[in-house]
Amino acid sequence: KGTTREQRALKYLKEHARQGDPDSVLETFDEFCRTQEWAMNAAEEKGDILDEIVRELQPTTCLELGTYCGYSAVRIARNLSPSARLITIEVNPDYAAVAREVVKLAGLQDKIEVINLDSADVIRELKNTYDVTKLDLVFLDHWKYLYIRDIKLIEEEKLLKKGSVVFADNVIIPGAPGYLEYIRGSKNYKSTFYSVHFEYMDDMKDGVEKSVYIGDE
Ligand SMILES: O=C(c1ccccc1)c1ccc(O)c(O)c1[N+](=O)[O-]
Numbered sequence: 091k092g093t094t095r096e097q098r099a100l101k102y103l104k105e106h107a108r109q110g111d112p113d114s115v116l117e118t119f120d121e122f123c124r125t126q127e128w129a130m131n132a133a134e135e136k137g138d139i140l141d142e143i144v145r146e147l148q149p150t151t152c153l154e155l156g157t158y159c160g161y162s163a164v165r166i167a168r169n170l171s172p173s174a175r176l177i178t179i180e181v182n183p184d185y186a187a188v189a190r191e192v193v194k195l196a197g198l199q200d201k202i203e204v205i206n207l208d209s210a211d212v213i214r215e216l217k218n219t220y221d222v223t224k225l226d227l228v229f230l231d232h233w234k235y236l237y238i239r240d241i242k243l244i245e246e247e248k249l250l251k252k253g254s255v256v257f258a259d260n261v262i263i264p265g266a267p268g269y270l271e272y273i274r275g276s277k278n279y280k281s282t283f284y285s286v287h288f289e290y291m292d293d294m295k296d297g298v299e300k301s302v303y304i305g306d307e
């Protein structure tokens with residue numbers, strides 16, 4: 091076909107979603123994934139938990155690792171207060187390019203910054219280059235084996251404060267065993283596991299982990 095799945099999804103969104111309406115973009119993306127092609131979005135069930143976290147926490151500065159096509163970036167940003175912002179990191183240039191279009195389609199380009207770099211390199215620069223003081227919300231959704239590397243880097247950079255929330259997708263499928271062991275074993279977090287369906291697959295069980303930082307930073 092010459093096009094990628096992500097480009098086909100973007101085309102569908104441009105044809106069927108309402109410009110400037112984040113809810114319409116999300117609904118249309120879910121429709122695409124249920125009727126045309128599966129994609130690894132943090133869909134309905136996971137999205138509802140993410141919505142709940144954002145509404146309760148009212149974060150000012152959010153970091154997402156693993157933008158993919160921007161579904162969860164739009165999901166987070168649509169609930170942010172006017173001055174709040176989301177930095178989302180995507181190492182794959184093709185995904186990042188599609189995500190920027192999806193963010194624009196949702197009308198959220200003033201709240202979301204998509205960075206096409208390796209997460210570790212950006213985390214080390216958040217204070218100096220990206221004007222970040224502390225992170226209120228971190229959403230881990232990139233390569234599963236990198237969750238533990240990056241949470242340790244975030245701690246090293248002293249980017250968390252009491253009450254910061256770290257929310258991790260896919261802790262069952264594909265799974266992030268090293269991360270789960272680390273975060274649940276750490277005295278600096280209070281973690282809660284939520285059993286949810288794997289995106290768009292009503293007969294597959296996945297899990298997400300919400301960890302509240304109670305450490306001393
Ligand atoms: O790793 C995969 C994966 C592995 C194999 C085939 C397709 C996807 C995946 C699956 C569901 C997710 O929610 C997700 O975030 C990812 N991911 O790549 O980060």
Ligand SMILES: [Mg+2]
Binds near residue numbers: 130
């Ligand atoms: Mg995921």
